[in-house]
Amino acid sequence: MFFLNHIWLIPLFPAFGAAMMFFFGRRLQKATVSAVCVGVVVLAFLFACFTVVEYTHFAHGTGRPFEKIVYTWLGSGDGHLNFVKRDGRLASFNADAGFLLDPLSSIWLLFVTGVGMVIHIYSVGYMAHEGGYYRFFGYMNLFMFTMLLLILANNYMLLFVGWEGVGLCSYLLIGFYFHRKSASDAASKAFIVNRIGDAGFILGALALSWYLGSFRFIDINALAHSGHFAIGDPVLTAAALLLFVGACGKSAQIPLYVWLPDAMEGPTPVSALIHAATMVTAGVYMVARSNAVYMLAPTAMKTVAIIGALTAVFAASIALVQNDIKRVLAYSTISQLGYMFLALGVGAFAAGVFHVFTHAFFKALLFLGAGSVIHAMSGEQDMRNMGDLRGRISTTYKTMLIGTLAIAGIPPLAGFFSKDEILWQAWRSAEGSFPYLWLIGFGTALMTAFYMARLIFLTFYGQPRMSHEVEHHVHESPKSMTGPLVVLAIGSVCAGWLGVPASFGGRNVFGKFLEPVFAQDVAASVAPREPAGEENRGLEWTLMVLSVGAAVVGGGWAHHYYAKAGKDYPEPIAVDAPPLYTVLYNKWFVDEAYDYVFTGRRKIGDVRLGAMGAGEASSWFDAKIIDGTVNDVGWVTRAVATLSTWWDKWIIDGLGVNGPAILARMMSYPARLFEWGLVQWYALVMVAGLLGFGVYYVWK
Amino acid sequence: MEGRAGTPGAPRTENRALRTMVPITTLHYLVVAAALFVLGVIGVLTRRNVVIVLMSIELILNAVNLNLVAFSRMWGNLHGQVFAIFITVDAAAEAAVGLGILISFFRNKETINVDEIDLLKW
Numbered sequence: 001m002f003f004l005n006h007i008w009l010i011p012l013f014p015a016f017g018a019a020m021m022f023f024f025g026r027r028l029q030k031a032t033v034s035a036v037c038v039g040v041v042v043l044a045f046l047f048a049c050f051t052v053v054e055y056t057h058f059a060h061g062t063g064r065p066f067e068k069i070v071y072t073w074l075g076s077g078d079g080h081l082n083f084v085k086r087d088g089r090l091a092s093f094n095a096d097a098g099f100l101l102d103p104l105s106s107i108w109l110l111f112v113t114g115v116g117m118v119i120h121i122y123s124v125g126y127m128a129h130e131g132g133y134y135r136f137f138g139y140m141n142l143f144m145f146t147m148l149l150l151i152l153a154n155n156y157m158l159l160f161v162g163w164e165g166v167g168l169c170s171y172l173l174i175g176f177y178f179h180r181k182s183a184s185d186a187a188s189k190a191f192i193v194n195r196i197g198d199a200g201f202i203l204g205a206l207a208l209s210w211y212l213g214s215f216r217f218i219d220i221n222a223l224a225h226s227g228h229f230a231i232g233d234p235v236l237t238a239a240a241l242l243l244f245v246g247a248c249g250k251s252a253q254i255p256l257y258v259w260l261p262d263a264m265e266g267p268t269p270v271s272a273l274i275h276a277a278t279m280v281t282a283g284v285y286m287v288a289r290s291n292a293v294y295m296l297a298p299t300a301m302k303t304v305a306i307i308g309a310l311t312a313v314f315a316a317s318i319a320l321v322q323n324d325i326k327r328v329l330a331y332s333t334i335s336q337l338g339y340m341f342l343a344l345g346v347g348a349f350a351a352g353v354f355h356v357f358t359h360a361f362f363k364a365l366l367f368l369g370a371g372s373v374i375h376a377m378s379g380e381q382d383m384r385n386m387g388d389l390r391g392r393i394s395t396t397y398k399t400m401l402i403g404t405l406a407i408a409g410i411p412p413l414a415g416f417f418s419k420d421e422i423l424w425q426a427w428r429s430a431e432g433s434f435p436y437l438w439l440i441g442f443g444t445a446l447m448t449a450f451y452m453a454r455l456i457f458l459t460f461y462g463q464p465r466m467s468h469e470v471e472h473h474v475h476e477s478p479k480s481m482t483g484p485l486v487v488l489a490i491g492s493v494c495a496g497w498l499g500v501p502a503s504f505g506g507r508n509v510f511g512k513f514l515e516p517v518f519a520q521d522v523a524a525s526v527a528p529r530e531p532a533g534e535e536n537r538g539l540e541w542t543l544m545v546l547s548v549g550a551a552v553v554g555g556g557w558a559h560h561y562y563a564k565a566g567k568d569y570p571e572p573i574a575v576d577a578p579p580l581y582t583v584l585y586n587k588w589f590v591d592e593a594y595d596y597v598f599t600g601r602r603k604i605g606d607v608r609l610g611a612m613g614a615g616e617a618s619s620w621f622d623a624k625i626i627d628g629t630v631n632d633v634g635w636v637t638r639a640v641a642t643l644s645t646w647w648d649k650w651i652i653d654g655l656g657v658n659g660p661a662i663l664a665r666m667m668s669y670p671a672r673l674f675e676w677g678l679v680q681w682y683a684l685v686m687v688a689g690l691l692g693f694g695v696y697y698v699w700k
Numbered sequence: 701m702e703g704r705a706g707t708p709g710a711p712r713t714e715n716r717a718l719r720t721m722v723p724i725t726t727l728h729y730l731v732v733a734a735a736l737f738v739l740g741v742i743g744v745l746t747r748r749n750v751v752i753v754l755m756s757i758e759l760i761l762n763a764v765n766l767n768l769v770a771f772s773r774m775w776g777n778l779h780g781q782v783f784a785i786f787i788t789v790d791a792a793a794e795a796a797v798g799l800g801i802l803i804s805f806f807r808n809k810e811t812i813n814v815d816e817i818d819l820l821k822w
């Protein structure tokens with residue numbers, strides 16, 4: 001039990017690395033930075049492996065969760081922070097620094113640390129010649145810390161800390177080349193769009209705790225299963241929808257997906273780790289974690305499924321015509337995340353999680369492969385300027401081909417099993433229109449095969465379209481980069497074998513492992529429309545053949561159009577349907593629409609909407625209404641003051657004060673005539689007076 | 701003095717000039733003092749120069765002094781003389797203060813003409 005009891009150490013390893021980089025990174029050698037930062041992630045991975053092994057012994061296949069509460073982080077047990085629940089009873093506001101390990105978080109723990117470790121090793125080679133080396137690794141370690149906190153948290157509040165932390169690290173790493181305006185803009189965009197989702201998440205979590213009286217997953221699960229709450233409970237539905245808003249932000253679903261393509265401004269290992277394999281699956285994790293609540297909210301489930309399916313097909317359609325290699329992969333990621341939410345929405349939580357797991361391998365592989373291509377092409381990302389690289393960087397080519405086959409769903413690679421499971425579950429689920437969702441998923445699979453094959457053909461086949469200097473400089477990446485590619489390629493091949501469905505005679509180890517987390521749910525509201533037993537094996541096989549067929553057809557089309565692409569190769573969609581091409585190439589003008597409606601960067605005629613519109617409106621209100629009122633009041637005051645001044649000057653001062661003074665002056669005029677100022681005259685008068693007195697008294 | 705001048709024991713054969721000498725009485729003094737006083741008053745009233753005016757005031761004071769001394773002699777005691785000394789001291793002090801005012805005034809107005817000194821006129 002040593003490892004389970006010290007589970008809280010797992011996030012602390014990368015936290016230590018991040019702290020080291022924060023305090024001393026500037027003074028450390030690159031070799032030291034690599035040793036510390038990669039070392040702590042390797043340690044975390046090993047620790048995680050041992051912990052999960054110990055957990056399987058602990059759980060004995062029952063899937064009972066292991067919970068380790070380190071200390072009370074928010075609130076207290078002594079009732080000082082109580083609140084009244086909706087049913088009128090008192091509950092204490094309480095969030096622990098607690099860690100929860102169950103099959104769901106075990107899976108995330110393993111692939112986050114595993115893929116994270118591989119990508120850290122890859123970064124040592126990829127970032128070797130970049131400035132800010134320690135800064136990059138410090139951010140990466142900080143990301144690992146917050147991501148592990150997110151998946152190991154035992155309550156919504158601690159999960160939210162990790163949730164915000166990964167958002168912060170995503171911001172920091174997208175803006176890693178902060179001297180480039182486009183990078184810092186993309187970072188801000190990611191942060192702001194995520195903030196909208198985060199608002200939904202925190203409201204949903206608070207609504208849940210207000211309704212159920214706890215933040216802890218175990219309590220909430222138990223309460224949701226207790227039978228006290230009806231299916232379709234409005235508060236739970238609202239909370240589930242709010243949580244899904246958060247998931248939309250973090251996991252790039254319609255309508256909050258716009259930040260993810262721009263996030264490709266960050267270094268490629270960041271795209272692989274954060275924006276493909278781990279962080280963007282946090283939304284899936286959170287929804288899967290809240291599955292008990294979602295099962296009680298069929299409306300929310302339906303919303304999740306529809307949004308997921310729409311996102312899948314929408315992003316895939318954009319990926320068909322993009323030329324930037326990383327952007328194709330970014331839209332592919334959005335599309336695959338849509339698949340995962342489709343699975344969650346139809347109640348196939350295990351299938352969704354399985355797709356997260358396999359996707360982590362092949363999408364990280366594809367991104368790292370793209371990074372290797374970009375490395376070989378001296379920084380060129382535009383596929384129009386590539387071509388014929390397969391012989392020159394053969395390891396990259398082979399591994400990327402494996403990743404492409406995996407994502408396209410070619411058996412027996414990883415993507416086949418997980419994607420087929422999702423499509424099958426979409427087909428057989430009870431919720432009314434889900435066969436349509438299957439159809440959307442099917443179409444998306446076709447597009448996926450097409451755009452991924454297009455990427456491969458444009459990059460590795462055809463004629464070289466790059467300039468001579470670049471062509472001369474093409475070279476295979478160092479071992480530290482190709483090694484991770486090979487590891488991930490092996491993962492992309494084998495990861496699917498964990499979940500071979502019963503129809504293939506497999507045992508679906510993955511699904512069995514997760515069953516305790518989701519077991520009760522399938523029974524609750526989403527009863528399968530088609531039973532999964534032997535009698536439907538034929539249907540399942542048919543669908544499977546269809547989707548593999550779609551993958552082959554998509555790849556075949558791409559081969560037809562792009563395999564021999566020379567300079568100025570034609571885009572088939574641009575040739576056959578130019579308007580459609582314009583729309584897809586401009587990403588359905590969604591960024592423009594958001595500029596019109598939400599940011600207000602563009603005006604509709606003379607009207608400006610959105611944030612800037614609100615700013616202008618409140619500026620107008622302030623200038624005209626508030627200031628106008630202030631000025632009017634000022635004008636009235638001044639008028640009154642003028643009147644009052646006139647009164648004071650002419651009536652009070654004039655009549656009251658100066659009037660008597662003037663009167664006194666006029667009356668005193670005769671008296672003043674006697675005093676003309678000549679001293680000798682006064683003396684003469686005195687003498688005359690004295691003489692007068694003398695004469696008077698003498699003569700009397 | 702009167703006694704000595706009209707000493708009965710003096711020989712009758714003294715010259716005519718001596719015979720015709722009238723003894724100086726108090727009245728004589730008073731006349732002289734009155735003349736001095738009138739001169740002083742006229743000076744005060746007519747001269748424009750403040751220095752002259754002050755000098756004229758001295759004349760008036762000394763006319764009074766002469767009176768006091770004359771009456772002192774008449775009565776045969778010293779009261780009047782003491783008083784005269786007081787007045788002399790007083791006149792000296794008055795001259796000092798008056799000249800001080802005069803100088804400071806001259807510094808301001810560059811004149812010591814009495815008819816131009818009329819700042820206190822309403």
